[in-house]
Amino acid sequence: xSLMWSVKVVGLGVVALSLSLELLGWVFGRCRRRRTLNKVxxxxxKVSCVEHLFSENSACxxxxxxxxxxxxxxxxxxxxxxxxxxxxxxxxxxxxxxDMSRAVLLLHSKGVTIRVLSDKDYSAITxxxxxxxxxxxxxxxxxxxxxxxHHKFAVVxxxxxxxxxxxxxxxxxxxxxxxxxxxxxxxxxxPFIKEFNQIWALxxxxxxxxx
Amino acid sequence: xSLMWSVKVVGLGVVALSLSLELLGWVFGRCRRRRTLNKVxxxxxKVSCVEHLFSENSACxxxxxxxxxxxxxxxxxxxxxxxxxxxxxxxxxxxxxxDMSRAVLLLHSKGVTIRVLSDKDYSAITxxxxxxxxxxxxxxxxxxxxxxxHHKFAVVxxxxxxxxxxxxxxxxxxxxxxxxxxxxxxxxxxPFIKEFNQIWALxxxxxxxxx
Numbered sequence: 001x002s003l004m005w006s007v008k009v010v011g012l013g014v015v016a017l018s019l020s021l022e023l024l025g026w027v028f029g030r031c032r033r034r035r036t037l038n039k040v041x042x043x044x045x046k047v048s049c050v051e052h053l054f055s056e057n058s059a060c061x062x063x064x065x066x067x068x069x070x071x072x073x074x075x076x077x078x079x080x081x082x083x084x085x086x087x088x089x090x091x092x093x094x095x096x097x098x099d100m101s102r103a104v105l106l107l108h109s110k111g112v113t114i115r116v117l118s119d120k121d122y123s124a125i126t127x128x129x130x131x132x133x134x135x136x137x138x139x140x141x142x143x144x145x146x147x148x149x150h151h152k153f154a155v156v157x158x159x160x161x162x163x164x165x166x167x168x169x170x171x172x173x174x175x176x177x178x179x180x181x182x183x184x185x186x187x188x189x190x191p192f193i194k195e196f197n198q199i200w201a202l203x204x205x206x207x208x209x210x211x
Numbered sequence: 212x213s214l215m216w217s218v219k220v221v222g223l224g225v226v227a228l229s230l231s232l233e234l235l236g237w238v239f240g241r242c243r244r245r246r247t248l249n250k251v252x253x254x255x256x257k258v259s260c261v262e263h264l265f266s267e268n269s270a271c272x273x274x275x276x277x278x279x280x281x282x283x284x285x286x287x288x289x290x291x292x293x294x295x296x297x298x299x300x301x302x303x304x305x306x307x308x309x310d311m312s313r314a315v316l317l318l319h320s321k322g323v324t325i326r327v328l329s330d331k332d333y334s335a336i337t338x339x340x341x342x343x344x345x346x347x348x349x350x351x352x353x354x355x356x357x358x359x360x361h362h363k364f365a366v367v368x369x370x371x372x373x374x375x376x377x378x379x380x381x382x383x384x385x386x387x388x389x390x391x392x393x394x395x396x397x398x399x400x401x402p403f404i405k406e407f408n409q410i411w412a413l414x415x416x417x418x419x420x421x422x
Contacts, residue, residue, distance in 0.1 A: 005216060012223040019230030026237035040402035044357060093376075146255060147386035150376050163390065165304075165361050165376065175358035177410065179374065181392065181399060188392060191251035199388065 036184050043166060043178035045074035050099055053078050054106060073180070074173050078103055080162060080182055081154065084112050089155040089196045091117040093148060094128070094167040101129035101168075108138050117151075117199055120144040129168075141203040149199070153192055161189040247395050254377060254389035256285035261310055264289050265317060284391070285384050289314055291373060291393055292365065295323050300366040300407045302328040304359060305339070305378040312340035312379075319349050328362075328410055331355040340379075352414040360410070364403055372400040 048070040051062040062068065081088070081103050088107055095101070095118055108114050116133055120142040123130035134140045143149035153163035164180035166172045183189065259281040262273040273279065292299070292314050299318055306312070306329055319325050327344055331353040334341035345351045354360035364374035375391035377383045394400065 005220070009216070009220055009223065012220065012227055015227045016223055016230060019227060019234055022234045022237060023230055026233060038396055038398040040399060042402070042406055143388065146388045147382055148388070150383065150387040150389050152376050153390065163375070163392070165363050165374075171358055172361065176361040177354065177357045177359070178361050179364065179403070179406070181374070183399070185249055185396065187249040188251060188394070191253070192390070195253055195390070 037160070037182060038185060039076075039182040041073040041076055041164075041180040041182065043073050043172065043180070044174050044176060045077075046070065046072040047174060048072050048075060050075050050078055053082055054102065074099075077162070077180055077182075080156065080160065082107065083160070084156045086157050087113040087115075087155075088157075089115050089117075089193070089200075091149070091151045091153050091196055091199065092168050093119045093150045093152055094122045094125075094169055095133075096125075096127040096129055097168045097170050097173060098129070101132055104129075104133060104138065105136055108133075108136060114138045115196075115200060116140045117149065117196065117203065118142050119149040121148070141200060141205070143199060143203050145202060151195075153196075155189065155193055155196060158193060159189065160184055161192050163192065248371070248393060249396060250287075250393040252284040252287055252375075252391040252393065254284050254383065254391070255385050255387060256288075257281065257283045258385060259283050259286060261286050261289055264293055265313060285310075288373070288391055288393075291367065291371065293318065294371070295367045297368050298324040298326075298366075299368075300326045300328075300404070300411075302360070302362045302364050302407055302410065303379050304330045304361045304363055305333045305336075305380050307336075307338040307340055307380045308384060309340070309381070312343055315340075315344060315349065316347055319344075319347060325349045326407075326411060327351045328360065328407065328414065329353050330360040332359070352411060352416070354410060354414050356413060362406075364407075366400065366404055366407060369404060370400065371395055372403050374403065 047066060049062050049064050049066040049068045051064065053075065078099060081100065084107050088104065090104065104114060116138055118130050118140065122128065123142045130140055152165065152167050153161065155161055161183050162180060164178065166178040166180050172178050258277060260273050260275050260277040260279045262275065264286065289310060292311070295318050299315065301315065315325060327341070327349055329341050329351065333339065334353045341351055363376065363378050364372065366372055372394050373391060375389065377389040377391050383389050
């Protein structure tokens with residue numbers, strides 16, 4: 001074997017090795033991208049029993065007359081809310097849905113750090129769950145600075161954004177045409193986390209005592 | 212040179228070539244991913260002059276008392292709406308913002324195919340721009356099937372989704388706390404296109420004549 005051939009073989013080997021590393025990076029990149037959740041839910045949702053979502057035992061038996069074992073937009077939304085293991089930041093204009101309130105209370109009882117921001121006017125209307133959450137010891141702040149705090153978003157564990165047109169009410173879930181985006185896309189999640197922290201800090205009750 | 216060495220060299224060459232192709236694909240993939248727009252806008256927006264966005268001449272002179280040359284959430288939103296070159300599908304609960312109406316009319320005058328879906332009740336309130344658009348010849352359909360058609364989204368050229376909590380009103384833009392996501396992420400855009408087409412078809416006036 002000539003020296004030139006040896007050089008060529010070694011060179012090709014180096015190229016093959018570096019390209020293999022690039023390929024590995026590409027494969028890992030693709031796997032990571034595939035895992036990034038991007039989901040859209042539309043409402044009104046079909047009505048089904050969601051009792052199993054609140055039970056530790058996934059095979060819970062419920063004898064209510066609603067359809068069982070059916071995945072609907074609402075059960076999917078509830079599942080993602082209930083997936084919180086460390087924190088739930090919730091910023092919602094109107095909150096009167098009992099199942100969603102029950103989900104927040106369940107997470108609170110499990111030690112998940114909950115922060116709830118709501119609109120001052122709408123938190124006081126009949127059926128609002130804001131008072132219920134407050135009484136249960138959930139941290140709640142109401143915005144009085146703007147005409148309306150009209151957001152409807154939640155951030156689960158600082159990584160999952162749930163946002164859209166849907167207020168957390170029964171009418172929104174069962175009667176209106178609404179949409180919800182559920183995404184882990186950092187470029188979308190991070191600005192919402194920043195926005196939440198800003199509104200949360202602006203509505204610190206300690207600030208109003210100082211004024 | 213032995214036969215075995217030739218086989219090794221050719222084999223390594225093939226590996227290097229295939230990996231180079233993978234690398235090229237990876238580079239193109241990364242470039243494409245980088246270009247995928249994912250943006251979040253928050254409101255209320257600062258108020259600034261948006262006259263230049265409606266002018267063919269980018270250096271248009273406006274002498275109104277509002278700040279000029281300032282990029283705000285609203286000017287950014289308007290810019291993305293006005294970027295439509297072939298179609299704009301708009302599905303919005305409440306539409307009374309004059310600048311946004313002007314943008315839709317400008318696109319219509321340029322030959323962009325516009326379809327507007329709105330809520331039946333809210334399209335009839337004082338200040339609604341739905342009648343103005345209809346009179347100008349824009350295709351408008353109002354949903355009467357649900358309690359409220361509460362969506363607030365637009366799809367530009369079948370590729371760009373604009374969605375969030377913001378109704379197309381002056382209060383939403385200048386006074387409320389609101390959010391808008393602007394994204395080209397296909398997994399988010401495509402379901403909204405499908406949803407729009409379904410609601411559009413469901414509210415075809417020809418269907419109500421047949422009923």
